[in-house]
Amino acid sequence: MKITDVEAIPFAIPYRKPLRFASGEVRAAEHVLVRVRTDDGVVGVAEAPPRPFTYGETQAGIVAVIERIFAPQVVGLSLLEREVVAQRLARTVSNPAAKAALDMAIWDALGRSLDVQVTELLGGYTDRLRVAHMLGFDEPAAMVAEAERMRDRHGITTFKVKVGRRPVSLDTAVVRALREGLGDDVDLYVDGNRGWTAAESARAMKQMNDLGLLFAEELCPADDVLGRRWLVSRLDVPFIADESAVTPADVTREVLGGSATAVSIKTARTGFTGSQRTHHLAEGLGLEVVMGNQIDGQLGSACTVAFGSAFKLTSHRAGELSNFLDMSDDLLTEPLEITDGELAIRPGAGLGVEIDPDKLARYRQDN
Ligand code: MUC
Ligand code: MG
Structure with missing residues (x-):
């Protein structure tokens, strides 16, 4: 070995x-x-x-x-x-x-x-995750149509909506259209990727107060330390630290500083070893956890589902696992499939996936 x-x-x-x-x-x-x-x-x-x-x-x-x-x-x-x-x-x-x-x-x-499967080595709690789909910026009608397509084709009922544009009404209109178009049976949350100020974030969250959001993620920069603490203290939904909390020390700093109340674990940036540390810390601190997506391909998504399925805390919420659906092709011999709103881990040893040599030859850029 x-x-x-x-x-x-x-x-x-x-x-x-x-x-x-x-x-x-x-x-x-x-x-x-x-x-x-x-x-x-x-x-x-x-x-x-x-x-x-x-x-x-x-x-x-x-x-x-x-x-x-x-x-x-x-x-x-x-x-x-x-x-x-x-x-x-x-x-x-x-x-x-x-x-x-x-x-x-x-x-x-x-x-x-x-x-042995990697997920078994890590924890072996379950064998699948519910899937959340990430909706990128577009017109409200196009974003509603994409969400409906994901629900009808793949059974996905949790959507993370990208926000952070100006004026904030551009995004709040989208979230309202999604709630009206998809009804109360879907879960919605928003991710600002630091696009708004704390005050804009507070205004937007107030405008969306009646839309039953699950979470808010990185609406404003963590470096606006006092503004973010002020924002988080007045929200009535968990505030997810994503790019501001890559290491366990970052998570501790954000949470103890009152600037986050939940954490996104992304295997694409902390692997399995680092993600274990973040998971254990989150469990100890009593934080909500979402398995996030770094806009991963199928191999990366297989890693996320392997980790997310390994623990109770990481499999509780829908994981962000569907960005690969928008790729024109991928490297795996057998594509991942999202059915009934779930992605299951592969049965084979390790991650249970194989790289297709023809596809790799076609897409590699070093020859
Ligand atoms: C996310 O959750 O923020 C967008 C940028 C990035 O680094 O990850 C994605 C998704
Ligand atoms: Mg994010």
């Missing part, structure tokens, strides 16, 4: 339509496939999605940091030395998606070596 090789392969797959939100926009999945090989011939995989507008990483940067810094630090270690891996990677600041993908590829290789 010794790691002998780490590969970082850039690939690009276009989206059928771009996803737009307050901090940026994604038109193509320009991700990095990470493969970890062992001396037994086992290969573990994961994907890293660069999100420069959130964490500063780029596709070329992820390839470089893995090839030049991380690979030499982990080659020669056993798959069982995951804490040694974590501590070595921690010597380099930031680079969360690069570290997370390497960590998850190691867990996948471990599961395959032991012939």
